[in-house]
Structure formats: C-alpha cells, structure tokens
Amino acid sequence: MLWVKSFHIVFVASWFAGLFYLPRIFVNLAMVDPQSTAERERLLLMATKLLRFTSMLSWPAVLLGIWLLVMLWQVPGFGHGPGNGWMYSKLVVVVLAIVYQELCAYRLRRFKAGTEHHGHVWFRWFNEIPVLLLLAAVILVVVKPF
Numbered sequence: 136m137l138w139v140k141s142f143h144i145v146f147v148a149s150w151f152a153g154l155f156y157l158p159r160i161f162v163n164l165a166m167v168d169p170q171s172t173a174e175r176e177r178l179l180l181m182a183t184k185l186l187r188f189t190s191m192l193s194w195p196a197v198l199l200g201i202w203l204l205v206m207l208w209q210v211p212g213f214g215h216g217p218g219n220g221w222m223y224s225k226l227v228v229v230v231l232a233i234v235y236q237e238l239c240a241y242r243l244r245r246f247k248a249g250t251e252h253h254g255h256v257w258f259r260w261f262n263e264i265p266v267l268l269l270l271a272a273v274i275l276v277v278v279k280p281f
Contacts, residue, residue, distance in 0.1 A: 139202050146196035151269050153189025154232065157182060157239050158262035164246050165255040182243050193236060200229065220281040228272045235264055 160182045167175045204222075207213045214222055242261075245251035253261075274280070 136203070136206055139199055139206070143196065143199035143203055146192055146199060147272075150189060150192040150196045151232075151265055153185055153192060154236060154239070154265035155262070157185050157189060157243075158258055158265075160185065161239075161242060161246070161258040162255045162262065165251070165253065165258050179243075179247055182246070186240055186243055189236065190240075193233065197229065197233070218279070218281070221275045221279040224281075225272055225275040228268055228275065232265065232268050232272075235268065 160178055164175065164178045164182070167178065213219065242251060242253075
C-alpha cells in the first residue's frame with residue numbers, strides 16, 4: 136500500500152504543478168498585444184501542450200487514489216461512522232480539481248477561438264483556485280478535522 140500511496144502523491148503533485156502553471160499562461164495570453172501573433176501562438180502552443188500533459192497526469196493520480204480508497208475501505212471503521220467525514224470532503228475537493236481542469240480546457244478553447252474576454256487580473260485570481268484546492272486536500276488528509 137505504501138508504493139501505491141507514494142505514486143499517488145507524486146502524480147497528484149505533478150498534476151497540480153500543471154494546474155498551477157496553466158492559468159499563469161492564461162495571464163500572459165490576456166496581456167498579449169493583439170498585434171503580436173507570434174507571441175500569442177507560442178503561448179497557445181505552450182498552454183495546449185501543458186493541458187495535455189496535465190490531463191495525462193490526472194488519470195494516474197485519480198486511479199491510484201481510487202485504488203487506495205478501495206484498499207482502505209476494507210480496514211474496519213474506515214469510511215464509516217464519526218471521524219471519517221474528511222474522506223468525503225476530500226473526494227469533493229478531487230471532483231472540484233477535475234472541474235477546474237475542465238474549466239482550464241474551456242478557457243483555452245476560448246483563447247484559441249479569440250472569444251476569451253477576461254483580463255489578466257481575472258486570470259490572476261483564477262490562478263489561485265488550485266492552491267486553495269491543494270491546501271484543502273492536504274489539511275483534510277493530514278489533520279482529518281472531522
């Protein structure tokens with residue numbers, strides 16, 4: 136089980152590294168001068184490749200997490216009764232991270248189509264969401280507050 140947990144942590148960290156950086160590229164895209172097509176195309180290519188790579192990292196992270204959940208569910212008292220609400224909350228955080236990744240894909244499609252109208256300040260705030268999600272997940276797993 137420790138091998139599965141180790142790989143799960145590595146893939147989650149790698150997945151979130153992509154989720155941290157992708158919206159930063161959006162900040163730069165929102166600041167590009169409309170006349171600078173070469174810079175815009177370079178940033179779009181970077182964002183496309185990073186989204187693809189991040190998406191590939193999310194699959195093992197989620198699948199290894201499911202594997203851990205299945206293994207731990209067999210432990211008496213795990214997931215049942217008081218003191219296990221943290222796990223359900225963490226699963227909500229995982230779903231929110233997946234939704235965030237899909238929102239990034241949507242935003243990238245809008246940038247490619249030239250229909251994204253949010254400014255760089257909006258994307259700077261959007262960029263903070265994965266930090267909050269990771270913080271919530273780590274606190275829920277380590278502290279197990281409920």
